[in-house]
Amino acid sequence: MSARKTDVRKNWLIVISAMFILSPIVIFITFSKTEGLSSQQKVENRTQALSTTATFFLGLAVMIHAYVAAKRVEASQKSAIAAEKTNEIETQNTQLAQERLIAERFMTAITQLGHESVATRTGAIYALERVAQDCPKEYWTVMEILTAFVRENGERNRQEEETEEKPARIRTDIQAALSVIARRDAEKDQPNQKINLRYADIRGADLHKANLQQADMRGANLTEVDLRGADLCEADLDGAKLSGALLYEANLQSTNLADANLCGANLNRAWVCAANLRAANLTGATLRGANLQGANLYKANLQGSNLKGTNLQGAKLFLANLQGAKLGKANLQGTGLIGANLQQANLNGANLQQANLNAAKLQQTEVFFANLSEASLREADFRGANLMGTNLQMAILHEANLCGANLMGANLNATNMSDVKLEGAILTGVKNLEPHQITLALGDDTTRLPDNVQLPTHWTRIG
Structure with missing residues (x-):
């Protein structure tokens, strides 16, 4: 005081x-002056005084x-203020004690990462995960340590023996580190920082439902990795090896897969909208029911791939190789297929409305009952293709090659057939074919026309 x-x-x-x-x-003194007062007044005066x-x-x-x-x-x-100050001091002391304990746990775990025992290293990895959970400010440091551990141990992440018939399993501690990374909270990531797994060798790893948003995995070896339901949105997988990988229902929206090897990969029902698959190898891959709307597949190799029911609306498949691919009932509306190789592909029931197939190769292609209305097919090669029942309304076939093609029952309403080669083509039963359309086309007496259409006089007569 x-x-x-x-x-x-x-x-x-x-x-x-x-x-x-x-x-x-x-x-x-005030009430004691009673001279000259009557008895009654004196009593009242005393009462008033009392x-x-x-x-x-x-x-x-x-x-x-x-x-x-x-x-x-x-x-x-004052007591409350004193108690509050005491509590603050105790809280600060507790926090300092916790921070010291976390620092000790952190350093111990880092030291144990270099231990010879796999069990010790695995325990250290999970200890680091708990540190990241208990101390948010150490979260990103832990992620960097674990990703570095995976990268540096990639060359020796195989169990002892490995043969062509039986690939070696991923090492236990590497899998543990990947599991911790897969459970990461992306909201805690540092600004302008990304999970760094560049060139990591994690073949055969289990990354089922992993959170790998915006991860940097350029050149990584992800052969036969389980990525079912994984979130790879905006990740960078440029040149990554994903042959035989499981990407069922994975989120690959806006992902960079340029030059990636996805040979034999399973992308059924995957979300691949706006992804970059430029020059990617998807030979024999399955993409049934996948959504590749707006994806870039320029020069991609999709030979023998299964794209049944796939949404490729607005995708860019310029010069892509789709030889022998299965595209039955696929949505290719507005898709760019300029110069694409679709030889022997199956496009039965596919929607190719307003698609651009200029100079595309479609020899021996199956196109039963497909929708090619308003499509651009300039200089496309349909030799020997089966276009039975196909809708070619208002399509542009200028200088296309339909020699030996089957167009039975096709809809040719307002189709541009100028300079179209029709030698040996079958047009019996076509719908809405006008005489002037045939007049503009090129053919001979091997062309099978509808009964009501006469062979143009300028056509070659072989017989």
Whole structure:
């Protein structure tokens, strides 16, 4: 207590004491002058004196009580402030103790990562995960340590023996590190920082439902990795090896897979919208029911791939190799297929409305009942193709090669057939064919026309 506060309290006590002593005297003197008063007036005067004295002492008592109460409140407040400060100090001490403990756990785990025992290394990895959970500020450091561990141990992440028939399994501690990375909370990532698994060798790893958003996995070896349901949105897999990988229902939206090897990979029902698959190898891959809307597949190799029911609307497949691919009932509306190789492919029931197939190779292709309305087919090669029942309404076939093609039952309403080669083609039963369309086309007497259409006079007659 300061000297100033002590002096104030001392002064107040003197004032109250003086009032306590002097007030009764003043009252007594005031009411003691009774000369010339009658007996009745004297009695009233004494009564008034007693009443005034009582009122004074009552007021004084109230003042003293209020003063005491105020001092109690002040004391309580001081006690509360002192308790709060004590709690703050205790909290700070607890936090410091926790931070020291976490630092000790952190350093111990890092040291154990270099241990010879796989079990010890695995335990250290899970210890680091707990550190990341308990101390958010160490989260990104832990992620960097674990990804570095995976990268640096990639060359020796195989179990002892490996043969062509039986690939070696991934090492237990590497799998543990990948499992921790896969469970990461992307919201805690550092700004402009990405999970770095570049050139990591993690063949055969289990990354089922892994969170690998925006991860940098350029050149990584992900052969036969289980990525079912994994989130690879906006990840960079440029040049990555994904042959035989399981990507069923994986999220590959806006993912960079340029030059990636996806030979034999399973991408059924995968979400690959706006992904970059430029020059990617998808030979023998399965993409049934996958969504590749707006994807870039320029010069991609899809030979023998299964794309049944796939959504390729607006995708870019310029110069892509789709030889022998299965595209039955696929959605290729507005798709760019300029110069694409679709030889012996199956496009039965596919929607190619407004697609661009200029200079595309479609020899021996099956195109039963497909929708090619308003499609651009300039200089496309349909030799020996089966276009039975196909809708070619308002399509542009300028200079296309349909020699030996089967167009039975096809809809040729307003189709542009200028300079189309029809030698040996079958047009019996076609719908909405006008004489002027045939006149603009090129053919000979091997062309089988509808009964109501005459062979143009300028056509070659072999027989």
